[in-house]
Amino acid sequence: VSARAAIVVTGTEVLQGRVSDRNGPWLSEQLSEFGVDVAAITVVGDRPEDMRAALEAAAGLGVALIVTSGGLGPTADDLTAAVVGEFAGRAMVLDSALEARIGAITAAARRRWAQISPETIAAADRKQATIPEGATILEPVGTAPGLVVPPHEGRSGPTVVVLPGPPRELQPMWAAAIATAAFAAAVPDRVELEQRMLRLYGIPESEIATTLRAAVDGGVALDAIEVTTCMRRGEIEIVSRFEPAQAGVYDAFEAVVRAHHAAELFSDDGSSVDAQVAALLVDSGRSVAVAESCTGGLVAARLTDRPGASAYVLGGVVAYTNAAKDAIVGVPADLLAAHGAVSSEVALALADGARGRFGSDVGVGVTGIAGPDGGSPEKPVGLVWLAASDSERQLIVRADLPGRRADVRDRATTVAMHLLRRLLLGEGEARAGGA
Amino acid sequence: VSARAAIVVTGTEVLQGRVSDRNGPWLSEQLSEFGVDVAAITVVGDRPEDMRAALEAAAGLGVALIVTSGGLGPTADDLTAAVVGEFAGRAMVLDSALEARIGAITAAARRRWAQISPETIAAADRKQATIPEGATILEPVGTAPGLVVPPHEGRSGPTVVVLPGPPRELQPMWAAAIATAAFAAAVPDRVELEQRMLRLYGIPESEIATTLRAAVDGGVALDAIEVTTCMRRGEIEIVSRFEPAQAGVYDAFEAVVRAHHAAELFSDDGSSVDAQVAALLVDSGRSVAVAESCTGGLVAARLTDRPGASAYVLGGVVAYTNAAKDAIVGVPADLLAAHGAVSSEVALALADGARGRFGSDVGVGVTGIAGPDGGSPEKPVGLVWLAASDSERQLIVRADLPGRRADVRDRATTVAMHLLRRLLLGEGEARAGGA
Numbered sequence: 001v002s003a004r005a006a007i008v009v010t011g012t013e014v015l016q017g018r019v020s021d022r023n024g025p026w027l028s029e030q031l032s033e034f035g036v037d038v039a040a041i042t043v044v045g046d047r048p049e050d051m052r053a054a055l056e057a058a059a060g061l062g063v064a065l066i067v068t069s070g071g072l073g074p075t076a077d078d079l080t081a082a083v084v085g086e087f088a089g090r091a092m093v094l095d096s097a098l099e100a101r102i103g104a105i106t107a108a109a110r111r112r113w114a115q116i117s118p119e120t121i122a123a124a125d126r127k128q129a130t131i132p133e134g135a136t137i138l139e140p141v142g143t144a145p146g147l148v149v150p151p152h153e154g155r156s157g158p159t160v161v162v163l164p165g166p167p168r169e170l171q172p173m174w175a176a177a178i179a180t181a182a183f184a185a186a187v188p189d190r191v192e193l194e195q196r197m198l199r200l201y202g203i204p205e206s207e208i209a210t211t212l213r214a215a216v217d218g219g220v221a222l223d224a225i226e227v228t229t230c231m232r233r234g235e236i237e238i239v240s241r242f243e244p245a246q247a248g249v250y251d252a253f254e255a256v257v258r259a260h261h262a263a264e265l266f267s268d269d270g271s272s273v274d275a276q277v278a279a280l281l282v283d284s285g286r287s288v289a290v291a292e293s294c295t296g297g298l299v300a301a302r303l304t305d306r307p308g309a310s311a312y313v314l315g316g317v318v319a320y321t322n323a324a325k326d327a328i329v330g331v332p333a334d335l336l337a338a339h340g341a342v343s344s345e346v347a348l349a350l351a352d353g354a355r356g357r358f359g360s361d362v363g364v365g366v367t368g369i370a371g372p373d374g375g376s377p378e379k380p381v382g383l384v385w386l387a388a389s390d391s392e393r394q395l396i397v398r399a400d401l402p403g404r405r406a407d408v409r410d411r412a413t414t415v416a417m418h419l420l421r422r423l424l425l426g427e428g429e430a431r432a433g434g435a
Numbered sequence: 436v437s438a439r440a441a442i443v444v445t446g447t448e449v450l451q452g453r454v455s456d457r458n459g460p461w462l463s464e465q466l467s468e469f470g471v472d473v474a475a476i477t478v479v480g481d482r483p484e485d486m487r488a489a490l491e492a493a494a495g496l497g498v499a500l501i502v503t504s505g506g507l508g509p510t511a512d513d514l515t516a517a518v519v520g521e522f523a524g525r526a527m528v529l530d531s532a533l534e535a536r537i538g539a540i541t542a543a544a545r546r547r548w549a550q551i552s553p554e555t556i557a558a559a560d561r562k563q564a565t566i567p568e569g570a571t572i573l574e575p576v577g578t579a580p581g582l583v584v585p586p587h588e589g590r591s592g593p594t595v596v597v598l599p600g601p602p603r604e605l606q607p608m609w610a611a612a613i614a615t616a617a618f619a620a621a622v623p624d625r626v627e628l629e630q631r632m633l634r635l636y637g638i639p640e641s642e643i644a645t646t647l648r649a650a651v652d653g654g655v656a657l658d659a660i661e662v663t664t665c666m667r668r669g670e671i672e673i674v675s676r677f678e679p680a681q682a683g684v685y686d687a688f689e690a691v692v693r694a695h696h697a698a699e700l701f702s703d704d705g706s707s708v709d710a711q712v713a714a715l716l717v718d719s720g721r722s723v724a725v726a727e728s729c730t731g732g733l734v735a736a737r738l739t740d741r742p743g744a745s746a747y748v749l750g751g752v753v754a755y756t757n758a759a760k761d762a763i764v765g766v767p768a769d770l771l772a773a774h775g776a777v778s779s780e781v782a783l784a785l786a787d788g789a790r791g792r793f794g795s796d797v798g799v800g801v802t803g804i805a806g807p808d809g810g811s812p813e814k815p816v817g818l819v820w821l822a823a824s825d826s827e828r829q830l831i832v833r834a835d836l837p838g839r840r841a842d843v844r845d846r847a848t849t850v851a852m853h854l855l856r857r858l859l860l861g862e863g864e865a866r867a868g869g870a
Binding site for chain 2: 024046054077116232295296301316371373405
């Protein structure tokens with residue numbers, strides 16, 4: 001069996017539900033890729049006795065490794081290092097060399113924030129440089145160092161990896177942590193599993209249960225691999241994890257999914273629709289522009305989310321009013337009057353208008369009713385019309401999306417991405433006369 | 436002191452980081468409102484021994500209540516009820532009346548999924564109707580009943596509230612749970628706390644530590660209230676929770692924060708900058724439009740996130756290229772050539788151009804380098820120029836934002852919201868000649 005780990009996240013704002021925890025899920029995926037199973041993720045506040053109890057509970061699960069996030073800041077209520085030191089049976093000592101390195105980092109902050117007293121900064125530096133004796137230091141990404149803390153010589157128990165709370169500090173530091181000798185010593189017996197992800201779009205999750213049964217009935221030894229399915233942002237993800245020796249079972253399973261869902265299976269390597277759209281645009285040298293209404297900028301934001309997007313995204317218009325649809329995108333006022341803003345005709349006119357205004361090869365148009373107000377019996381909240389077009393072809397789709405305003409807006413961006421993908425793959429009806 | 440609770444979430448897909456947990460944060464907020472402090476949120480998979488260990492660990496924290504979510508489904512690996520029964524020292528018994536009520540619900544599903552055998556459904560009904568003896572039943576919202584399970588007579592320990600995993604089942608069932616006698620008996624000594632939130636923008640988190648010390652030095656009995664601070668999306672949140680009798684201490688603390696950070700304290704009632712901008716626009720009857728480059732639609736998306744945004748957002752342009760800035764927003768080509776796209780001059784021209792094109796009262800312009808490519812020594816990644824303007828006044832600000840592409844884009848939207856707020860409050864320099 002593989003080594004197991006536990007994750008302990010500290011943060012009152014996470015515990016009280018005001019901020020959602022990004023570190024627990026991220027660390028869990030990293031550990032899993034690394035061949036270490038996660039037994040539990042625990043969130044506690046900044047009470048040292050609760051933190052200590054969480055470490056003891058994790059140790060009680062028999063894990064080889066505990067990863068903590070948060071509680072490394074400069075203030076006195078950031079207690080993780082001291083609690084972990086006590087847990088590991090190691091005294092807290094000031095590391096002067098580390099104090100100097102942190103001082104060099106905070107000197108920059110000192111210039112920017114002139115109102116902070118040098119004494120405050122020096123106290124903060126000293127606090128952050130006081131670490132369990134014998135711990136391996138992970139160099140600061142922000143100002144806080146991370147730590148790898150094995151149990152004191154002669155004691156048993158898990159090794160604790162101590163990481164800062166901000167994800168942009170934690171994530172780079174993770175790479176440093178797994179490269180340390182102390183980390184490797186804690187999990188010598190890990191089994192690296194293969195992981196594959198299939199993504200499908202356009203079917204309900206219950207369909208997948210039927211397909212899993214069909215695979216078993218067809219003789220695929222699904223017990224030998226671990227399959228989990230989930231619905232996320234309107235897509236189904238099927239994740240399989242297996243020991244390398246079971247690759248044949250996985251291949252047989254994938255073949256069954258492919259046979260049952262040829263039209264809906266859009267990714268067999270885990271790639272997202274976003275990555276596929278980007279690759280299709282880059283490879284073909286085509287450019288895209290957007291004109292969107294109910295999604296309010298989310299489609300443009302999603303297209304520009306990826307590094308290098310400026311190579312193929314020319315821009316977008318958020319046309320929240322009929323006047324803007326007309327004046328800025330060029331949707332004719334009489335078309336708006338005849339069909340209403342939420343209509344297939346206007347969706348196509350937005351896609352074509354985006355192409356025309358920005359001079360892009362491909363256009364995307366989105367118009368709908370995100371709610372909670374603005375719905376009617378004929379055009380209820382959640383109704384969205386979307387179009388993608390180039391000079392030769394066009395695709396138009398109607399979506400009836402469930403949920404609240406944020407759900408409708410988010411889900412509509414997924415529909416838009418898939419529509420764009422299909423157009424870029426050459427689907428779509430030929431345009432009457434060309435445009 | 437107030438009663439404490441723990442939350443135990445089961446779900447392999449949450450534990451493995453593929454789905455983010457919505458139930459833990461939601462339950463935490465509910466418990467907090469109810470006057471019960473949450474000590475820990477733990478996520479475990481569907482191994483019964485891990486679930487049992489999580490319950491024992493929660494009991495070890497001395498909580499009066501444990502709330503579980505998930506693991507109530509019809510299949511054999513849904514084990515929560517049995518594990519909780521064992522934890523509470525209660526035998527599992529089939530409740531025939533409950534079995535009949537569940538049968539009436541699944542009869543409808545039987546019509547929809549004709550391929551499932553009646554035997555399979557009957558076994559599922561029986562499984563879901565087998566509950567710890569003496570537990571209080573919470574009627575199913577889907578097909579799974581919830582449970583309130585006190586420790587067996589003569590045993591001590593927390594009462595366990597067992598809820599289903601899907602949020603749309605869990606949330607209505609929570610209301611039923613807190614109305615039961617078994618729930619009230621578990622937390623007789625809850626103290627409803629007051630909660631206040633201050634928000635500040637424009638100072639580092641370490642400054643707050645100094646202010647907390649100043650408050651204590653000035654005689655404020657901060658020990659009597661619970662204060663937590665966190666940095667989120669470039670803002671600092673200070674959350675204070677206290678018994679009603681300590682309101683005077685809180686007022687004194689708030690006065691100290693106000694005296695130290697008059698310029699940075701933008702919210703003393705927890706309202707977000709988004710809510711304030713929306714209220715300022717609605718109350719003044721003014722409208723807004725955006726022209727943004729590096730944020731790629733995120734500023735428009737944030738402004739349109741709120742219900743009713745169409746009353747004051749006219750739209751936006753994502754001008755990702757110089758050609759689009761010129762042709763669609765009307766930023767003069769010679770201005771772009773003279774100062775470069777990332778400059779104070781172009782930020783202002785974007786704000787003014789957005790106003791002009793959409794006919795809005797107020798305009799916002801954003802131009803910068805989100806990275807990872809495109810930076811230079813003079814204009815590094817993270818440099819963003821932002822402007823807000825109306826016909827009489829203008830505000831321009833330079834931001835040097837840390838982090839990766841997503842961080843820079845997100846943080847820039849926060850800077851834009853605060854700039855817009857300041858303009859709407861009447862700040863800004865008078866325009867030369869008017870525009």
